[in-house]
Amino acid sequence: MDYTRDGATYDDEYDPVTAVHRRFVARLIDSCPQGGTVLDAACGTGPYMGMVLGAGRHVVGTDQSAGMLGRAGTKHPSARLHQVGLQELAFEKAFDAAMCIDAMEHVPPEEWPLVLANFRRALRSGGHLYLTIEEVDRRELDRAFAEETAAGLPAVRGEDVREGTGGYHYYPGREQVRRWLAEAGFTLVDEADERLDGYGYHHVLVRAPEY
Ligand SMILES: C[S@@+](CC[C@H](N)C(=O)[O-])C[C@H]1O[C@@H](n2cnc3c(N)ncnc32)[C@H](O)[C@@H]1O
Structure with missing residues (x-):
């Protein structure tokens, strides 16, 4: 997959949104006050932005691929978008909630702690983070x-x-992910398993510390 090259046609070929994704995004939105802001990190073409905006929250999308962001911007002109990698996210206490859906599988093991630290720094006190971990x-x-x-x-x-x-x-093991999340200061709120055709997702909702 070349996300930059295929961004314009990605939505015609893939429909990655499952009922479990939607359930976790809905819970994330509930954790965010009305008028608050959700970070959609590695947002791709923004399949969840409509849910966030429709619920009266703002959304900021980030992705390293200009092609995917271009498509997200066409679909959701009110979303603020930044072309930036997960490893370079430099937001500080800017978001009430954050999600990173179907993208952590592209992060190498040595960069997981850096990316989780970036999410934690980006969140306000007690902010929730929704991650999916792909499993094969x-x-x-x-x-x-x-x-x-x-x-x-x-x-x-x-x-x-x-x-x-x-x-x-x-594809990190679950125990490894739990350790990294705990080391980054997150506590588990909810998790769920989803088996799809030849692969699966472990959905994880965690909370940053309160300060
Ligand atoms: C499978 S798509 C998922 C996009 C969207 N979150 C969704 O659920 O449809 C993976 C996305 O992660 C982005 N991505 C991969 N590695 C990244 C990184 N290190 N930093 C930022 N974006 C990254 C890709 O450009 C692509 O848009």
Whole structure:
């Protein structure tokens, strides 16, 4: 997948929104006061922005891909959009809530703590964060690791960088994600599992500390 090249036609080919995504976004919106602002990090073409705006909250979308942001801006002219990577987010106490949906699988393990610290800094006291963690069969990841190391690549278990698998993906285990979230100061509010065709999502709603 080349998000920049395919941004204009992405919505014609993919409909990634499931009932569980919608349920968690609705809960995130509920945690945000009327007139408050939600960060949609790695927003892509903005499939959840209509829910946020329709509920009377503002939305700020960020993404590294100009193509995806262009499409989001056409659909939601009132959304404020910034072309910036998850690793470079520099907002401070700017948001009542934040979400990062179907994108953390593109973040390598060594950058997860940095990205979570960026989310935490961006949130106001007690702000909620909704993340999805994509999951695939661990045997497939073992195969990927074996092939990558055999090819001399400096692979980490959980990474899939093989040709034809949609670009860089890293699938951390749940325990690892729980540890990273706790180290970043987040506490668990709710979680859910969703099995789809050949993969799944672990949906996680957490809360930043109050200050
Ligand atoms: C599968 S799409 C999901 C987009 C949207 N959140 C959704 O649910 O439809 C993944 C998005 O993550 C963005 N992305 C991937 N890695 C990123 C990074 N390091 N920083 C910012 N955006 C990133 C891509 O450009 C793409 O728009």
